[in-house]
Amino acid sequence: MVxxxxxxxxxxxxxxxxxxxxxxxxxxLLVMFGVGLAALLIGFLVAALRYGFSRGGDLTYRTVYxxxxxxxxxxxxxxxxxxxxxxxxxxxxxxxxALGVYFVILLFAQWFLSTDYPEPARLYLSFVLTATxxxxxxxxxxxxAFSLPSDFKTKTIYTVVTKPVRAGEIVIGxxxxxxxxxxxxxxIMGLASYVFVVRSLDHTHRVDAETLTNVMIGGKLQxxxxxxxxxxxxxxxxxxxxxxxxLAVLDRGHTHNIDRVGEDYKVSGPIGLMKxxxxxxGKLTFIDRNGAKKDSGISxxxxxxYRSFIDGNTQAAAIxxxxxxxxxxxxxxxxLALIVRVFRTHKGVVGRPLTGTIQLRNPETxxxxxxxxxxxxxxxxxxxxxxxxxxxxxxxxIDLFEDLxxxxxxxxxxxxxxxxxxxxGFAQADCYIRLPEGDPRTNFFKVNLSxxxxxxxxxxxxxxxxxxxxxxxxxxxxxxxxxxxxxxxFFLDVATGQExxxxxxxxLVRLVTQKNVMVELDPGVGVSIVKAIDDVFQGFMWxxxxxxxxxxxxxxxxxxxxxxxxxxxxxxxxxxLCGAYVVGLSILGFxxxxxxxxxx
Amino acid sequence: MSDEVVLQTRALSKVYRDFWGRQKVRALKALxxxxxxxxxxxxxxxxxxxxxxxxxxxxxxxxxxxxxxxxFGRPASDVSKNERIGYLPEESYxxxxxxxxxxxDFYGRLFDMPASTRxxxxxxxxxxxxxxxxxxxxxxxxxxxxxxxxxxxxxxINDPELILLDEPTSGLDPIGTREMKxxxxxxxxxxxxxxxxxxxxxxxQDVCDRIAILHQGELKELGxxxxxxxxxxxxxVKGRNLTPECQNEIREVIxxxxxxxxxxxxxxxxxxxxxxxxxxxxxxxxxxxxASVAAANASDSPPSx
Ligand SMILES: Nc1ncnc2c1ncn2[C@@H]1O[C@H](COP(=O)(O)OP(=O)(O)OP(=O)(O)O)[C@@H](O)[C@H]1O
Ligand SMILES: [Mg+2]
Numbered sequence: 001m002v003x004x005x006x007x008x009x010x011x012x013x014x015x016x017x018x019x020x021x022x023x024x025x026x027x028x029l030l031v032m033f034g035v036g037l038a039a040l041l042i043g044f045l046v047a048a049l050r051y052g053f054s055r056g057g058d059l060t061y062r063t064v065y066x067x068x069x070x071x072x073x074x075x076x077x078x079x080x081x082x083x084x085x086x087x088x089x090x091x092x093x094x095x096x097x098a099l100g101v102y103f104v105i106l107l108f109a110q111w112f113l114s115t116d117y118p119e120p121a122r123l124y125l126s127f128v129l130t131a132t133x134x135x136x137x138x139x140x141x142x143x144x145a146f147s148l149p150s151d152f153k154t155k156t157i158y159t160v161v162t163k164p165v166r167a168g169e170i171v172i173g174x175x176x177x178x179x180x181x182x183x184x185x186x187x188i189m190g191l192a193s194y195v196f197v198v199r200s201l202d203h204t205h206r207v208d209a210e211t212l213t214n215v216m217i218g219g220k221l222q223x224x225x226x227x228x229x230x231x232x233x234x235x236x237x238x239x240x241x242x243x244x245x246x247l248a249v250l251d252r253g254h255t256h257n258i259d260r261v262g263e264d265y266k267v268s269g270p271i272g273l274m275k276x277x278x279x280x281x282g283k284l285t286f287i288d289r290n291g292a293k294k295d296s297g298i299s300x301x302x303x304x305x306y307r308s309f310i311d312g313n314t315q316a317a318a319i320x321x322x323x324x325x326x327x328x329x330x331x332x333x334x335x336l337a338l339i340v341r342v343f344r345t346h347k348g349v350v351g352r353p354l355t356g357t358i359q360l361r362n363p364e365t366x367x368x369x370x371x372x373x374x375x376x377x378x379x380x381x382x383x384x385x386x387x388x389x390x391x392x393x394x395x396x397x398i399d400l401f402e403d404l405x406x407x408x409x410x411x412x413x414x415x416x417x418x419x420x421x422x423x424x425g426f427a428q429a430d431c432y433i434r435l436p437e438g439d440p441r442t443n444f445f446k447v448n449l450s451x452x453x454x455x456x457x458x459x460x461x462x463x464x465x466x467x468x469x470x471x472x473x474x475x476x477x478x479x480x481x482x483x484x485x486x487x488x489x490f491f492l493d494v495a496t497g498q499e500x501x502x503x504x505x506x507x508l509v510r511l512v513t514q515k516n517v518m519v520e521l522d523p524g525v526g527v528s529i530v531k532a533i534d535d536v537f538q539g540f541m542w543x544x545x546x547x548x549x550x551x552x553x554x555x556x557x558x559x560x561x562x563x564x565x566x567x568x569x570x571x572x573x574x575x576x577l578c579g580a581y582v583v584g585l586s587i588l589g590f591x592x593x594x595x596x597x598x599x600x
Numbered sequence: 601m602s603d604e605v606v607l608q609t610r611a612l613s614k615v616y617r618d619f620w621g622r623q624k625v626r627a628l629k630a631l632x633x634x635x636x637x638x639x640x641x642x643x644x645x646x647x648x649x650x651x652x653x654x655x656x657x658x659x660x661x662x663x664x665x666x667x668x669x670x671x672f673g674r675p676a677s678d679v680s681k682n683e684r685i686g687y688l689p690e691e692s693y694x695x696x697x698x699x700x701x702x703x704x705d706f707y708g709r710l711f712d713m714p715a716s717t718r719x720x721x722x723x724x725x726x727x728x729x730x731x732x733x734x735x736x737x738x739x740x741x742x743x744x745x746x747x748x749x750x751x752x753x754x755x756x757i758n759d760p761e762l763i764l765l766d767e768p769t770s771g772l773d774p775i776g777t778r779e780m781k782x783x784x785x786x787x788x789x790x791x792x793x794x795x796x797x798x799x800x801x802x803x804x805q806d807v808c809d810r811i812a813i814l815h816q817g818e819l820k821e822l823g824x825x826x827x828x829x830x831x832x833x834x835x836x837v838k839g840r841n842l843t844p845e846c847q848n849e850i851r852e853v854i855x856x857x858x859x860x861x862x863x864x865x866x867x868x869x870x871x872x873x874x875x876x877x878x879x880x881x882x883x884x885x886x887x888x889x890x891a892s893v894a895a896a897n898a899s900d901s902p903p904s905x
Binding site: 049050066070073075077078080081084085088089092154155156157158159160161162163164165166167597598599600 | 616621656659660661662663677678679680682683685687689691693694695697698702706707709710711712751754758
C-alpha cells in the first residue's frame with residue numbers, strides 16, 4: 001500500500017532524514033566520499049601493479065588532479081553536440097519501434113482488462129503505468145548500454161576523443177541525449193495511456209424512467225429515486241431533485257451528473273474515476289491496556305515493525321494528533337480516513353466484522369465527542385464524513401471546529417477496538433484527514449515523472465558502466481543493478497544479517513545440506529570459515545547496497561492506482577535523487593573513460 | 601620552417617599487453633623525434649613497424665609504456681592540445697548514419713568556433729574535398745575514397761596547426777592522390793606542420809621535408825629528405841661541347857676547369873631505394889641504427905638521375 005511510509009518534507013529528507021537515519025545530502029556526500037576513496041585505492045593498486053609503486057602513485061595523482069580541472073572545463077556546447085549525436089544514433093537504431101510495441105500492448109490490454117471490477121480505474125492505471133515503467137526501463141537499458149561500446153568497436157571514438165572533448169562530456173552528452181529520446185517516448189506513451197484509460201472507462205448510462213419513484217415528504221414532492229440501466233456491468237441508483245436534476249450514486253468508484261432535458265435525462269460521463277486524494281497526517285501515540293501513554297502499541301509477532309497493535313475491549317487506544325486545522329473553519333464536514341489492520345486471536349462471530357470506535361478530542365480542554373462506531377475491514381480504506389454538528393458523550397451538542405479544534409489548530413482522533421481478544425494494528429499513516437482532492441491529471445503526470453526518474457537513473461548507470469566494458473556486459477551489469485535495486489531492502493537485510501539463514505554462503509550450505517533457515521548450524525571449523533567468508537561478502541554487499549537505487553520505492557504507480565495524490569515533496573525528492581545519481585555517475589564515468597586507453 | 605618544436609617524443613615506448621598484463625608486442629622502442637613548426641614530416645616503415653602506434657601515442661589514444669610525447673609543450677594526455685590538432689586515422693572512423701554536412705557540423709561543434717564560421721568552413725571543406733554532390737548522402741553509402749575525403753575534411757575542420765595524417769592517400773584515385781599532395785604542400789605554405797605516414801614513397805619524396813624510417817618499432821633513419829637521398833661519395837658531372845679529347849682527359853679537364861661545366865654534384869637515389877636498403881639491412885642486422893648504411897649501399901646500386 002502506498003501509505004506504508006510517510007513522505008518526509010523535502011528539507012527534512014534532504015538534511016535530517018528519517019528519525020535515527022541520515023539525510024539524503026549527507027548520505028550522498030558520504031557515499032561519494034566512500035566511492036571516491038575506493039576508486040582511488042583501486043586505481044592506485046592497478047597502476048602500481050602495472051607501472052611500479054612510484055610511477056603508479058604519480059599517475060594516480062595526476063589523474064585525480066588533472067581530472068578535477070578537466071571537469072571544470074566541461075562545455076555545454078560540446079555536451080549538446082554529443083547529445084544530438086546520441087539522439088540521431090537512437091533514431092537510427094529504430095527506437096521508435098518501442099512505440100509500436102507499446103500500442104500493441106495497449107491493444108492486447110483491451111482484451112483482457114475487464115471493467116467488471118470494484119475499482120476498474122485501479123486495474124487500468126496500474127496496468128498501463130507498470131507497462132510503461134518496464135518498457136521505459138528496457139529502452140533506457142538498451143540505448144545506454146550499447147552506445148559507447150559500439151563507438152569503441154567501430155573506433156568512431158578515435159575521431160571524437162582527438163577533438164578537444166573532455167571525457168565527462170561524452171558521458172553527460174550520452175545521458176542527456178538518451179534522456180531526451182526517452183522523454184519524448186515517455187511523453188507519447190503517457191499521453192496515449194491516459195487517453196486509453198479515460199476512453200476505456202468512459203461510459204454513460206440511461207436513466208430508467210420506469211424505476212423512478214416519487215419521494216414525498218409531508219405530501220410534497222421532494223424528488224425521485226430510481227436506477228440507471230446496466231452499462232459496463234454495473235448500474236447506479238439515482239437520486240434526483242424535484243426538477244429532475246441530480247446524481248447517479250457512487251458505484252465502482254465513480255458517479256455521474258444527471259440533468260433533465262425536456263422529458264429526457266442527460267447523464268454525464270463518469271466523475272471521479274481517477275482520484276488524487278490528499279491526506280493530511282497526524283502524529284500517532286498509543287495508550288496501553290491499563291491507560292498508560294506509550295510511543296507504540298504491542299507487537300503481534302513478525303509484522304511490519306513500525307505498525308503496532310492495540311488490544312480490544314481494554315483502555316488501549318491509538319491517538320493521532322493533527323495540527324494545522326482551522327478553528328474558524330466554515331466547512332460542514334471533516335473528512336477522515338482510516339485504514340485498520342485486523343489481527344484476530346479467535347474467529348469471533350463468523351462473518352461479522354470487528355467493531356471499533358472513533359472519538360474526536362480537544363487536546364487542550366479534553367472535550368470529547370460521542371463514540372462513533374465503525375466496522376473494521378482489514379486493509380480497506382474507511383472514509384468518514386464527520387459532520388460539524390456533534391454531540392458529546394452526554395448528548396450535549398458540540399461543534400467540531402469550535403469545540404474540538406484548539407485555537408492553534410490541533411485535534412485528537414482516538415480509535416479503540418471494542419472486541420475482547422482481538423487487535424487493531426495502526427501505523428502513523430493509517431489515519432488521515434482528507435484535504436481537497438488534487439487534479440488527477442497532474443497526478444498522472446507526476447507518476448509518469450517518477451517513471452522518468454527511474455529511466456534517467458537506468459540510462460546514467462548504463463552509460464557509466466559502458467565506459468568500461470562491452471555492450472552485452474554493460475547491459476547485463478545494468479540489468480542486475482536494476483534487479484538488485486528492486487530488491488534493495490532484502491539485499492541490505494541479507495547484508496546486515498537481518499534475514500534468516502545467514503549470508504550467501506551460509507544459505508548455500510543450508511540449501512545443500514537441506515537445513516532450514518532457523519536451525520543453528522553445528523559449530524565447527526567449517527562453519528566458522530563459512531561465516532567468516534560471509535562476513536566479508538556481507539560487507540561487500542552492504543557497500544553495493546549503499547549505491548543501489550531503490551526502484552521499488554521510486555515507483556509511484558501505486559499512488560495513481562490507489563488514487564492518492566503524489567506529494568510534491570516526493571516529486572522533488574525523486575528529482576533530487578535522480579540528479580544525485582546523474583552527477584555521481586557522470587563523475588565516475590568521466591574518470592573511467594579518462595583512464596581508459598581508447599585505442600587498445 | 602622555424603625552430604619551434606611542435607611535437608617531441610622522448611624515449612617513447614609502447615608494449616601492447618593482453619588483459620592479464622602479459623606482453624604481446626613491443627610496438628615501439630625508445631623513439632626520439634622532434635618535429636618543428638612548418639615542416640612536413642614523414643613516418644615510413646613496413647607494415648607493423650609502429651607508425652600508427654606512434655601517432656596514437658602522440659594523440660593520447662594510447663598511453664606510453666615508457667617515455668613521453670609532448671605536443672605544443674603539453675603532455676599527450678592533455679585534451680586541450682586537441683584544439684590545434686587535426687587527425688586523419690588509418691581508416692575513416694566516422695558515424696555512418698550522418699551525412700557529410702552533419703558529420704562536419706558535429707565535429708565542428710566540438711571546437712570553440714562561432715556558428716557562422718562553422719557553417720562557412722563546413723561548406724568550404726566539402727567543396728575542397730570534392731564531395732559537393734554527395735553532401736546530403738549518409739556516409740554508409742560512400743565509397744572508400746569518398747569516406748577518405750570526408751575523413752580529411754573532418755581533420756581540417758578546426759583549421760589545425762598540426763595535422764597528423766595516417767596514410768592519407770590510401771584508397772584515393774590518382775587525381776585524389778595528386779590533390780592530396782597539393783593540399784599538403786598548400787598546408788605547408790600556410791605554415792602548418794604535417795606529420796604523415798604513407799607507403800607511397802614517391803609521394804613522400806615529393807612532399808616531405810624530413811622523414812623517419814621505422815622498422816619493428818625502432819628508428820632506423822632520420823633526416824632531411826634531400827640530404828638522405830644524396831649519394832655522398834659519388835660525383836656527377838654534366839657537360840656540353842666537350843671534345844672527345846676533352847672527355848678522355850675528363851679528370852684533368854675538370855681539375856683545370858676547362859670547358860663549360862654544366863653541373864657537378866652528387867647524384868640522388870630514390871627514396872624507394874633508400875627505404876628498401878634500410879629495411880634489408882635492418883632485417884640482416886637487427887637492433888642497429890642504419891646510420892651510414894644508406895649512403896654506402898647506395899653507391900653499390902646504379903645511381904639514377
Ligand atoms: N591494439 C593492438 N594490440 C596488440 N598489438 C597491436 C595493436 N595495435 C598494433 N599492434 C601491433 O603493434 C605493431 C605496430 O603496429 P602499427 O599499427 O603501429 O603498425 P603500422 O606501422 O601503422 O603498420 P601499417 O603500415 O600496416 O599501418 C604491430 O606489430 C601490431 O601487430
Ligand atoms: Mg598504420
